[in-house]
Amino acid sequence: MSFLLEAKGISRAFGGVQALNDCSLNVEKGSIAGLIGPNGSGKTTLFNVITGYVRPDQGTVNFAGEDVTNARPDEIFSKGVGRTFQLTRIFARMSVLENMLVATQRDESWLKGLTRSMSSASEVDAAMDMLEFVGIAKLAQLQAGSLSYGQRKLLELAYVLIANPDVILLDEPAGGVNLTLINEIASKIRLLNKEQKKTFLIVEHNMEFVMNLCDSVTVMNQGHTLMSGTPAEVRADKRVLDAYLGGGEEEEN
């Protein structure tokens, strides 16, 4: 069985701190995969390695059968790996619509950007549809910096989606937003997965969110991947419980 996204034996140290130590992770095509673990267990660093923001000291990342280990973030994105950030990152001084347009040129060469206008009618339509989908279409003309935290999360999700990536990495999509919005985000993910066969990899602290949504879950602890399995298997595994209890500061949901 081959996987859409495969990270094998990833290690990375920052100064003396071993942030990642022999991490492996597989994401099956068309699945929703979860990545959980106590604070500081290296989840976001692993995301950064997969998406090209951090180079691993060891290990390989494969996407759709291609080695993308040392590719730049823009290259990885154009191959079809989109991501959101834990602390949402949007272009604060551009309008919501302009934010969307930044992401629509996945396969375009940079030179073409010099000669074409900012947007085509079809791109604007697609962007508005996507904003409609996440429910912030009426804010399209506002400066993105004036959005609330929840709206920013939705915008970030929307502009990652509009580039039509094959796999979408979400870093804490439910972090810091209210329950209604959490449920809304979960249902969007489910919908995209069912109807468009999108693949997701989700880092999340909210256990319930992960367990309800994901087909498979990988657990990380202290920089390495502890185990992978279905939500039920993870729930039953004693090592996972130990990791969380040992982790100390983790709040339970």
Add this chain to the structure above:
Amino acid sequence: MLTKARIVWIGLFALLALFPLVVTTPTWTSIIMFALMYMAITTSWNMFSGYSGYVALGAACFFGTGAYTAALLAKHWNVPASGDLFWLIPLGGILAMAVALPIGLIALRVRRHTFVVITIAIFFVFQLSAINASFTGGTSGLQLPFLPWGFQDFNVPFYYLAFAMVVVATLLSAWVRQTRFGLQLMAIRDDEDRALGLGVRVWAVKLSGFVMSAFIIGCAGALYAIYQGQIYPQFVFNPLFDISVALMAFLGGFGTLAGPLLGAFVLETLQLWLTENYSSGSLYLIIFGALFLLVIIFMPQGVVVYVKDRVTKREDRERSMIADNEAQIAGAAQ
């Protein structure tokens, strides 16, 4: 389409175009000619630095390169003292771009605030080279063919060339603003790493923006050299030039289209007028600096944005508040 804004733009440009027909005093045509030159330079500078947020303090590298290109080529090709000299202007721009490429390759590798300092360091390499090299004529500079034109009308062709540069720079800047390329520059300004993760080729975009912005600045340098008929390294590679351009753009409104034009026009006219009437460069330094500090305190976004904001802010805020209603709860929850 003739929007209200476009009518205002065309009107203001028409005023500038008609100015030398109405006011024929050489003192004044010269002052406004210089103001136009700075408007073109600042607009061009803003096209990269304003849009991308990468404040470059080495505009004088391009200006000086343009000036020396004109002077050296005029000498080597024995260009006669006639309108033929003006063909050197675009060559000055092209040489400035050629110089911008390696500068960009080095300086754009580093983070934003280090970039500023690198551009300053590279500027001094240029200045000291121009002072010390033999082919630049050292501190005594270089002479260009003296144009044997009448005193009364001498400024006019220069005025219109500077005017043409303003038009080209403004159109170029407006055009970049509405291309995908401009969008990417602004995305880089707001969050470079995020833009990278959305497939923006930040390196190529930054470099090409930087090189493009050098063209008009180099042309202006060549124009300056031909107008003065004599260039000195300390005047064409002047650290005050670097900062003036940045301050002019900032005063008017960093990253806007109208801001750099306004800032350059007001400040350059003010400077030349003060020099003309009080012959005190020092007084200008104080006024210039103090004015800038006042703007920082009272309108940190620059004059143009400040005025625009006062007009649009209220309606924007209202719209956002209504739309924001439900999400306010979410914001409060975390």
Add this chain to the structure above:
Amino acid sequence: MTFSNLVHAVIDGVLTGSVYALMATGLTLIFGVMDIINVAQGVFVILGSYLSYALSVHFGIDPFVGLLITMPTMFLVGIVVERAFIARLKGPEKTAMSILVTYAVSLVIEGALNMIFSTNPVQINNASYVNSSVHLFGMWLPFIYIYGFILASVLLGSLYFLLYRTRFGASVRASLADQTAAALVGIDVKKVSTICFGIGIAVTAAGGMIYGTTNAFNASSSYDLISRLLTIIVLGGMGSLAGALVAGVSMIILEDIVAVAWSPVWSNITFFILLVIVLSFRPQGLFGKQSARVA
């Protein structure tokens, strides 16, 4: 180039370079703690030179004794400038804005100095040790270079003592490492910033006094100074105290070597070129922290 030339270059580099290191340390401290690039550092040095000059010429106060007046004065100047302008800078463009703001401050001071003292270069030379020399290491060394070195060493030593042996220093170093974290553990980062800015400017009084006794200067000498100081802190790694020290001394040594081995005309440029080369391979400078973002 002979061996003794090399020795001379090193000695001069250590003596003069220490003074540059002192001035650059102020600059890098300000950047490290506040993310502010103080382009006015050069003009503050010249202001310090003129203060010493005025005290020495008009009141007959020895430049070294005068430091008791000029250093506290410059400290206050720094605090006023920080409170009035720097503290207002916020947001993502803070660092870029700080360059423009401090440049504006420097233009005002430059204009004022030009008006008060005129643009004719002056030098503080009415103290006996400025014009007399001592024979050391096979070369004639003016006393002022030695005194300047001692002064710079003492001040740098006290600065390091303040930073590494006191409670205030611990707060400063915490702010240097991470402002947010420092604020979280209860450090008043705002106050630390203001005081650091004051200290960063106060050292220019001493640097300016030495500069003014060893060079003829006017207000526009500040351009040469600031370009060197900025190059030093970028080469050393912005925010790195050790980097400022090493880069400051090596700048003068390198210049002296190039001046002797090749030509004094080109020695000024060498350091800028070295900077460009180093940054091509190490964008964060010699001692700089590696950027968290790796792209």
